[in-house]
Amino acid sequence: MLRSYVEQGAHAVIIDVGHSYRGLCELLDGYYFTYTEENPIKFNPFYLGDETLDTEKRESIKVLILALWKKDDENYSRAEYVSLSNAIQAYFDHLAGSPEVFPCFDTFYEYTRDVFAHQLREQGIKDKDFDIDSFLYVLKPYYKDGEFGYLLNARENLDLMNQRFCVFEIDAIKDSPTIFPTTTIVIMSLFISKMRKLKGIRKIILIEEAWKAIMRQGMAEYIKYLFKTVRKFYGEAIVVTQEVEDIISSPVIKQAIINNADCKILLDQSKFQNKFHEIQQLLGLSDKEKALVLSINKANDPKRKYKEVFISLGGIISKVYRTEVSPEEYLAYTTEEKEKMKVQAFAKKYGSMKRGIAMLVRQQAEPTEPIT
CATH class of the missing domain: 1.10.196 (Regulator of G-protein Signalling 4; domain 1)
Known part of the structure; x- marks a missing residue:
């Protein structure tokens, strides 16, 4: 499906666990983001490329820095929010007049420390309103040789807006309290930018088993918003799961996603045969559709190598198809x-x-x- 979509001009953003899309990503000359000790995952939200610093981009950077600066249960004041907004705007104004400065977290940190902090003190901004020293101290691990100095200073794979196939493989980072939330914010900001700015182009976000990790990190409301609005922007949101219990136990999946998913694709359900009534009820399948699903791979031609798949389009068209691919x-x-x-x-x-x-x-x- 994704290969066909991309060959027809669509943009695809995939959040994966298990490296299922590495081969396809290389074939399509896409960007593949993953984490290893030798080559940790890297982003650069400060690099604009052909984009301009619009409100949406500025807000996404602000959300990212707030996530690095404040804990989930830690509030920020209005003065802190305004000061951060001013710092970001001042930094990009500085970039516009200094083409030799490479946009990344390192140069943002240096500008904030060396220029913006001095301006705040000149303006008489008190520490109780915006403690710049505390701000710089908390963010220092993301600067240069700090523990996470690699995370926001990428110099390759920068043109995400124009890259039509991006895979984020999160298996190694899904339990990291620092790297994973940062990665999810970058991914969601990227897709929202694509969704709103790529007019007349199909946009797809596909969340494989990774959605379980995303839900744990408080992204449920975002997923809910995505499924309710993506179609208005000529977009498509896809969620993949292997366990029926996962669907049933997640209220977001059960309500927001299934209610807004007109296209349902099921593979072989033999192992769920004795409790398929739960799936049938959950997905709103008719008895005829149930019979079709349970017929999958039951009478395949032994001379051919293929698998069958059930596809329901809004409950109006439901069929079982043979999926037979070339050896390549x-x-x-x-x-x-x-x-x-x-x-x-x-x-x-x-x-x-x-x-x-x-x-x-x-x-x-x-x-x-x-x-x-």
Whole structure:
């Protein structure tokens, strides 16, 4: 689905757990954000590229810095909010007149410390209104050699607005009290910007099993807002889950998402056969649709390699379709660890994912023929 969407000109933002989209992302020359000790996840919300500093962009940066500065249960005063707004605006004004300064958190921090703090003291702003020293102290871990100095100072993968395929793989950071909330704010700000600014272009946000982690971090209201408004902006929000209990136990998924999801896609439900009535009731499926779902993969042609899928469009059109992909597509989409490792090895050997897959398919078709 996503490959087809992107080939038709759509923009896709994927939040994933488990590296399911790495192969497809490389094939589509997308941006892949993930975390390892050697190469931690990096963003740069201060880099505008072709964008302008509009109200929406300014607010997203403000929300991000407030999240880094204040704890969830810690309130900020009106004076602090105004001072932060002024700091952000003054920093971007400074950038406009200083093309040699690279926009990133480091230069924002330096400007705030060296210029804006001095201006506040000249204006007689009291610490009780905005304690600039405390502000700088709390944010110092995100500056240069600090513990999280990498997080907001990226110098690559910067043009997110024009990149049509962005994958955020959050498995390694989903339990981090610092990195994960920052990442979710960056992702949500990115998609809202795409949603509002890319006129006449289809925008898709797909949340894989990652939605469980997102719900834990207080993003439920955002997800709710997204599903109620995304269609107005020629957008599409998709949530994927493997466990029916997860859907039933989440009031946000159960109410906001399912009520606003006209398209429902179900794969093989054999393991839920004895309690499928719960799924049927939850999704509002008719008895005819139930019978169709439970017929999936029950009488497949043994001579062909394919899986079946049930698709319901608003309860008006409901059918079971055969999904049969080429060997090349299968290798691009596979989530089997051994197969993924083999694909990666061939991609490395032959210089690209596309060529690596082509050579691997050729080897599998003619295993005795040497590969040159």
